[in-house]
Amino acid sequence: MSILVNHLTYKYNPGTPMESVALNDVSFEIGDGEFIGLIGHTGSGKSTLVQHLNGILKPTEGSVYYNGRDVFDGDYDLKELRSHVGLVFQYPEHQLFESDVFKDVCFGPLNLGLSKKEAELRAYKALKLVGIEDDFFYQSPFDLSGGQKRRVAIAGVLAMEPDVLVLDEPTAGLDPRGRDDLLDSLKTVQAETGCTVVLVSHSMEDVARYADRILVMNNGTIVYDDKPVSVFRHYDKLKEMGLGVPEITGAMYRLRAAGFNVSTDVITVDDAVNEIMAAMGHA
Ligand SMILES: Nc1ncnc2c1ncn2[C@@H]1O[C@H](COP(=O)(O)OP(=O)(O)OP(=O)(O)O)[C@@H](O)[C@H]1O
Numbered sequence: 001m002s003i004l005v006n007h008l009t010y011k012y013n014p015g016t017p018m019e020s021v022a023l024n025d026v027s028f029e030i031g032d033g034e035f036i037g038l039i040g041h042t043g044s045g046k047s048t049l050v051q052h053l054n055g056i057l058k059p060t061e062g063s064v065y066y067n068g069r070d071v072f073d074g075d076y077d078l079k080e081l082r083s084h085v086g087l088v089f090q091y092p093e094h095q096l097f098e099s100d101v102f103k104d105v106c107f108g109p110l111n112l113g114l115s116k117k118e119a120e121l122r123a124y125k126a127l128k129l130v131g132i133e134d135d136f137f138y139q140s141p142f143d144l145s146g147g148q149k150r151r152v153a154i155a156g157v158l159a160m161e162p163d164v165l166v167l168d169e170p171t172a173g174l175d176p177r178g179r180d181d182l183l184d185s186l187k188t189v190q191a192e193t194g195c196t197v198v199l200v201s202h203s204m205e206d207v208a209r210y211a212d213r214i215l216v217m218n219n220g221t222i223v224y225d226d227k228p229v230s231v232f233r234h235y236d237k238l239k240e241m242g243l244g245v246p247e248i249t250g251a252m253y254r255l256r257a258a259g260f261n262v263s264t265d266v267i268t269v270d271d272a273v274n275e276i277m278a279a280m281g282h283a
Protein backbone atom coordinates (compact mmCIF):
# COMPACT_ATOMS: atom_id res chain seq x y z
CA MET A 1 0.00 0.00 0.00
CA SER A 2 1.23 3.50 -0.75
CA ILE A 3 -0.39 6.89 -0.98
CA LEU A 4 1.30 9.77 -2.73
CA VAL A 5 -0.04 13.29 -2.38
CA ASN A 6 1.58 15.34 -5.09
CA HIS A 7 1.52 19.18 -5.15
CA LEU A 8 -2.03 19.25 -3.87
CA THR A 9 -3.76 22.63 -3.73
CA TYR A 10 -7.39 22.94 -2.68
CA LYS A 11 -9.56 26.03 -2.89
CA TYR A 12 -13.04 26.26 -1.42
CA ASN A 13 -15.46 28.15 -3.68
CA PRO A 14 -12.94 28.69 -6.50
CA GLY A 15 -13.59 31.55 -8.88
CA THR A 16 -16.05 33.27 -6.52
CA PRO A 17 -15.57 36.22 -4.15
CA MET A 18 -15.66 33.59 -1.36
CA GLU A 19 -12.61 31.75 -2.74
CA SER A 20 -10.20 30.55 -0.03
CA VAL A 21 -7.06 28.46 -0.30
CA ALA A 22 -7.27 25.67 2.30
CA LEU A 23 -4.28 23.63 1.04
CA ASN A 24 -1.32 25.08 -0.77
CA ASP A 25 1.07 22.81 -2.67
CA VAL A 26 1.08 19.90 -0.23
CA SER A 27 3.24 16.85 -1.04
CA PHE A 28 4.01 13.74 1.02
CA GLU A 29 3.93 9.97 0.90
CA ILE A 30 2.38 7.41 3.21
CA GLY A 31 3.99 3.97 3.38
CA ASP A 32 2.66 0.61 4.46
CA GLY A 33 2.04 0.10 8.17
CA GLU A 34 3.00 3.61 9.29
CA PHE A 35 1.31 5.33 12.23
CA ILE A 36 1.21 8.98 11.26
CA GLY A 37 0.09 11.88 13.43
CA LEU A 38 -1.29 14.82 11.42
CA ILE A 39 -1.30 17.88 13.59
CA GLY A 40 -2.05 21.57 13.19
CA HIS A 41 -4.05 24.33 14.83
CA THR A 42 -7.68 24.87 13.99
CA GLY A 43 -8.21 25.86 10.36
CA SER A 44 -4.76 24.68 9.24
CA GLY A 45 -6.26 22.31 6.67
CA LYS A 46 -6.18 18.87 8.34
CA SER A 47 -9.76 17.83 7.59
CA THR A 48 -9.56 19.21 4.07
CA LEU A 49 -6.41 17.18 3.48
CA VAL A 50 -7.69 13.85 4.80
CA GLN A 51 -10.88 14.12 2.76
CA HIS A 52 -8.67 13.94 -0.33
CA LEU A 53 -7.21 10.61 0.79
CA ASN A 54 -10.43 8.71 0.10
CA GLY A 55 -11.63 10.87 -2.74
CA ILE A 56 -14.36 12.90 -1.01
CA LEU A 57 -12.71 16.13 -2.12
CA LYS A 58 -11.03 16.55 -5.49
CA PRO A 59 -7.83 18.62 -5.71
CA THR A 60 -8.08 22.02 -7.36
CA GLU A 61 -4.53 21.36 -8.52
CA GLY A 62 -2.20 18.39 -8.05
CA SER A 63 -2.98 14.72 -7.54
CA VAL A 64 -3.45 11.85 -5.11
CA TYR A 65 -2.12 8.41 -6.05
CA TYR A 66 -3.15 5.16 -4.39
CA ASN A 67 -0.77 2.28 -5.19
CA GLY A 68 0.58 4.30 -8.09
CA ARG A 69 -2.78 5.15 -9.69
CA ASP A 70 -4.25 8.66 -9.85
CA VAL A 71 -7.52 8.34 -7.91
CA PHE A 72 -9.07 11.27 -9.77
CA ASP A 73 -8.56 9.71 -13.18
CA GLY A 74 -11.97 9.43 -14.79
CA ASP A 75 -12.10 5.64 -14.70
CA TYR A 76 -10.88 5.14 -11.12
CA ASP A 77 -13.46 3.42 -8.92
CA LEU A 78 -13.84 5.70 -5.89
CA LYS A 79 -16.08 3.19 -4.15
CA GLU A 80 -13.25 0.70 -4.26
CA LEU A 81 -10.80 3.33 -3.00
CA ARG A 82 -13.09 3.88 0.01
CA SER A 83 -12.94 0.18 0.81
CA HIS A 84 -9.15 0.52 1.07
CA VAL A 85 -8.97 3.92 2.75
CA GLY A 86 -11.45 4.19 5.63
CA LEU A 87 -12.14 7.68 6.94
CA VAL A 88 -13.61 8.22 10.41
CA PHE A 89 -15.03 11.74 10.44
CA GLN A 90 -14.84 14.10 13.39
CA TYR A 91 -17.72 13.26 15.81
CA PRO A 92 -18.53 10.06 13.84
CA GLU A 93 -21.15 9.04 16.41
CA HIS A 94 -23.49 11.58 14.81
CA GLN A 95 -23.66 9.18 11.88
CA LEU A 96 -24.85 6.16 13.88
CA PHE A 97 -28.39 5.45 12.81
CA GLU A 98 -29.32 1.76 13.03
CA SER A 99 -31.58 0.32 15.75
CA ASP A 100 -28.76 -1.67 17.33
CA VAL A 101 -24.98 -1.58 17.53
CA PHE A 102 -24.40 -4.77 15.55
CA LYS A 103 -26.59 -3.67 12.62
CA ASP A 104 -24.82 -0.34 12.53
CA VAL A 105 -21.41 -1.96 12.20
CA CYS A 106 -22.69 -4.40 9.53
CA PHE A 107 -23.86 -1.52 7.35
CA GLY A 108 -20.45 -0.74 5.79
CA PRO A 109 -19.52 -4.31 4.80
CA LEU A 110 -23.04 -4.99 3.48
CA ASN A 111 -22.74 -1.84 1.41
CA LEU A 112 -19.49 -3.22 -0.05
CA GLY A 113 -21.58 -6.09 -1.39
CA LEU A 114 -20.46 -8.76 1.09
CA SER A 115 -22.82 -11.54 2.18
CA LYS A 116 -24.75 -11.17 5.43
CA LYS A 117 -22.63 -13.87 7.02
CA GLU A 118 -19.34 -12.28 6.01
CA ALA A 119 -20.59 -8.81 7.10
CA GLU A 120 -21.58 -10.21 10.50
CA LEU A 121 -18.22 -11.90 10.96
CA ARG A 122 -16.42 -8.69 10.18
CA ALA A 123 -18.70 -6.66 12.45
CA TYR A 124 -18.03 -9.07 15.30
CA LYS A 125 -14.26 -8.85 14.80
CA ALA A 126 -14.32 -5.06 14.50
CA LEU A 127 -16.39 -4.60 17.68
CA LYS A 128 -14.02 -6.88 19.59
CA LEU A 129 -11.01 -4.96 18.27
CA VAL A 130 -12.32 -1.67 19.64
CA GLY A 131 -13.24 -3.31 22.95
CA ILE A 132 -17.06 -3.40 22.77
CA GLU A 133 -18.39 -6.43 24.65
CA ASP A 134 -21.19 -8.69 23.41
CA ASP A 135 -23.61 -7.31 26.03
CA PHE A 136 -23.79 -4.09 24.03
CA PHE A 137 -24.30 -5.61 20.58
CA TYR A 138 -28.09 -5.49 20.60
CA GLN A 139 -28.49 -2.20 22.42
CA SER A 140 -29.43 0.99 20.65
CA PRO A 141 -26.22 2.89 19.87
CA PHE A 142 -27.91 5.96 21.35
CA ASP A 143 -27.94 4.38 24.82
CA LEU A 144 -24.15 4.07 24.99
CA SER A 145 -21.67 6.46 26.60
CA GLY A 146 -19.85 9.01 24.43
CA GLY A 147 -16.66 6.92 24.34
CA GLN A 148 -18.55 3.74 23.46
CA LYS A 149 -20.48 5.45 20.66
CA ARG A 150 -17.19 6.66 19.25
CA ARG A 151 -15.83 3.10 19.34
CA VAL A 152 -18.88 1.71 17.59
CA ALA A 153 -18.53 4.33 14.86
CA ILE A 154 -14.86 3.41 14.43
CA ALA A 155 -15.78 -0.29 14.32
CA GLY A 156 -18.15 0.57 11.44
CA VAL A 157 -15.16 1.71 9.39
CA LEU A 158 -12.88 -1.10 10.63
CA ALA A 159 -15.43 -3.69 9.54
CA MET A 160 -14.70 -2.68 5.96
CA GLU A 161 -11.16 -3.92 6.69
CA PRO A 162 -9.42 -0.90 5.19
CA ASP A 163 -5.68 -0.94 4.48
CA VAL A 164 -5.51 2.63 5.70
CA LEU A 165 -7.49 3.94 8.65
CA VAL A 166 -7.76 7.73 8.77
CA LEU A 167 -9.29 9.23 11.90
CA ASP A 168 -10.18 12.92 12.09
CA GLU A 169 -9.79 14.01 15.73
CA PRO A 170 -11.12 10.75 17.20
CA THR A 171 -10.49 11.86 20.78
CA ALA A 172 -12.28 15.23 20.55
CA GLY A 173 -14.62 15.67 23.48
CA LEU A 174 -13.57 12.50 25.34
CA ASP A 175 -12.34 12.61 28.94
CA PRO A 176 -8.66 11.69 29.59
CA ARG A 177 -9.50 8.06 30.37
CA GLY A 178 -11.69 7.71 27.27
CA ARG A 179 -8.96 9.31 25.19
CA ASP A 180 -6.23 6.96 26.43
CA ASP A 181 -8.46 3.88 26.02
CA LEU A 182 -9.33 4.86 22.48
CA LEU A 183 -5.75 5.57 21.46
CA ASP A 184 -4.57 2.32 23.06
CA SER A 185 -7.16 0.38 21.09
CA LEU A 186 -6.01 2.06 17.87
CA LYS A 187 -2.51 0.84 18.57
CA THR A 188 -3.92 -2.67 19.14
CA VAL A 189 -5.91 -2.49 15.93
CA GLN A 190 -2.77 -1.58 14.06
CA ALA A 191 -0.76 -4.37 15.67
CA GLU A 192 -3.45 -6.94 14.89
CA THR A 193 -4.44 -5.91 11.38
CA GLY A 194 -1.18 -4.36 10.15
CA CYS A 195 -3.14 -1.42 8.75
CA THR A 196 -1.70 2.05 8.24
CA VAL A 197 -3.07 4.70 10.59
CA VAL A 198 -3.37 8.45 10.04
CA LEU A 199 -4.42 10.13 13.26
CA VAL A 200 -5.53 13.77 13.01
CA SER A 201 -5.22 15.72 16.20
CA HIS A 202 -4.37 19.08 17.64
CA SER A 203 -2.86 17.52 20.72
CA MET A 204 0.88 16.89 20.66
CA GLU A 205 0.42 14.71 23.75
CA ASP A 206 -1.81 12.34 21.81
CA VAL A 207 0.32 11.99 18.73
CA ALA A 208 3.68 11.93 20.57
CA ARG A 209 2.90 8.68 22.32
CA TYR A 210 1.52 6.78 19.37
CA ALA A 211 2.85 8.09 16.06
CA ASP A 212 6.08 7.02 14.38
CA ARG A 213 5.98 10.09 12.21
CA ILE A 214 4.38 13.52 12.58
CA LEU A 215 3.18 15.87 9.86
CA VAL A 216 2.69 19.41 11.11
CA MET A 217 0.34 21.66 9.17
CA ASN A 218 0.18 25.42 9.29
CA ASN A 219 -1.92 27.67 7.02
CA GLY A 220 -2.57 24.95 4.47
CA THR A 221 1.01 23.75 4.13
CA ILE A 222 3.08 20.98 5.68
CA VAL A 223 5.86 22.61 7.67
CA TYR A 224 7.43 19.54 9.29
CA ASP A 225 7.38 15.87 8.34
CA ASP A 226 9.63 13.85 10.63
CA LYS A 227 10.00 11.51 13.59
CA PRO A 228 8.41 12.92 16.77
CA VAL A 229 11.70 13.73 18.53
CA SER A 230 12.95 15.59 15.45
CA VAL A 231 9.71 17.57 15.13
CA PHE A 232 9.84 18.57 18.80
CA ARG A 233 13.27 20.13 18.28
CA HIS A 234 11.34 22.98 16.63
CA TYR A 235 10.12 23.93 20.09
CA ASP A 236 9.97 27.72 19.52
CA LYS A 237 8.42 27.51 16.07
CA LEU A 238 5.78 25.05 17.31
CA LYS A 239 4.91 27.42 20.12
CA GLU A 240 4.53 30.26 17.61
CA MET A 241 2.08 28.03 15.70
CA GLY A 242 0.09 27.55 18.89
CA LEU A 243 1.01 23.86 19.12
CA GLY A 244 3.80 23.46 21.63
CA VAL A 245 5.44 20.15 22.52
CA PRO A 246 4.35 17.42 24.95
CA GLU A 247 4.42 18.49 28.59
CA ILE A 248 7.35 16.22 29.43
CA THR A 249 9.45 17.44 26.49
CA GLY A 250 8.72 21.04 27.57
CA ALA A 251 9.89 20.21 31.10
CA MET A 252 13.20 18.95 29.71
CA TYR A 253 13.63 22.21 27.75
CA ARG A 254 13.08 24.16 30.97
CA LEU A 255 15.62 22.02 32.83
CA ARG A 256 18.14 22.59 30.10
CA ALA A 257 17.49 26.33 30.10
CA ALA A 258 18.09 26.26 33.87
CA GLY A 259 21.55 24.82 33.24
CA PHE A 260 21.02 21.05 33.61
CA ASN A 261 22.86 18.96 31.06
CA VAL A 262 19.90 16.85 29.89
CA SER A 263 18.81 15.89 26.40
CA THR A 264 15.56 17.46 25.24
CA ASP A 265 14.86 14.53 22.86
CA VAL A 266 12.40 13.10 25.34
CA ILE A 267 8.80 12.05 24.79
CA THR A 268 7.97 9.73 27.67
CA VAL A 269 8.24 10.11 31.43
CA ASP A 270 10.49 7.02 31.53
CA ASP A 271 12.95 8.62 29.11
CA ALA A 272 12.88 11.80 31.20
CA VAL A 273 13.66 9.87 34.38
CA ASN A 274 16.60 8.13 32.68
CA GLU A 275 17.95 11.42 31.36
CA ILE A 276 17.68 13.16 34.72
CA MET A 277 19.27 10.21 36.56
CA ALA A 278 22.13 10.18 34.05
CA ALA A 279 22.63 13.94 34.42
CA MET A 280 22.78 13.50 38.20
CA GLY A 281 25.38 10.77 37.82
CA HIS A 282 23.05 7.88 38.77
CA ALA A 283 23.10 6.07 35.45
N1 LIG B 1 -16.91 24.01 3.56
C1 LIG B 1 -16.04 25.02 3.61
N2 LIG B 1 -16.23 26.15 2.90
C2 LIG B 1 -15.34 27.16 2.91
N3 LIG B 1 -14.19 27.14 3.63
C3 LIG B 1 -13.95 26.06 4.37
C4 LIG B 1 -14.86 24.93 4.41
N4 LIG B 1 -14.34 23.99 5.25
C5 LIG B 1 -13.17 24.50 5.69
N5 LIG B 1 -12.94 25.73 5.18
C6 LIG B 1 -11.76 26.57 5.43
O1 LIG B 1 -10.59 25.86 5.01
C7 LIG B 1 -9.53 26.03 5.95
C8 LIG B 1 -9.08 24.67 6.45
O2 LIG B 1 -10.14 24.09 7.21
P1 LIG B 1 -10.09 22.62 7.79
O3 LIG B 1 -11.44 22.32 8.29
O4 LIG B 1 -9.51 21.71 6.77
O5 LIG B 1 -9.05 22.81 8.98
P2 LIG B 1 -8.74 21.84 10.22
O6 LIG B 1 -7.25 21.89 10.37
O7 LIG B 1 -9.39 20.54 10.02
O8 LIG B 1 -9.39 22.61 11.45
P3 LIG B 1 -10.03 22.03 12.83
O9 LIG B 1 -8.85 21.70 13.72
O10 LIG B 1 -10.81 23.19 13.36
O11 LIG B 1 -10.87 20.84 12.51
C9 LIG B 1 -10.07 26.96 7.04
O12 LIG B 1 -9.66 28.27 6.74
C10 LIG B 1 -11.56 26.80 6.93
O13 LIG B 1 -12.21 27.99 7.33
Ligand SMILES: [Mg+2]
Residues within 6 Å of the ligand: 046, 047, 048, 090, 168
Ligand atom coordinates in the same frame (compact mmCIF):
# COMPACT_ATOMS: atom_id res chain seq x y z
MG1 LIG C 1 -10.82 19.49 11.15
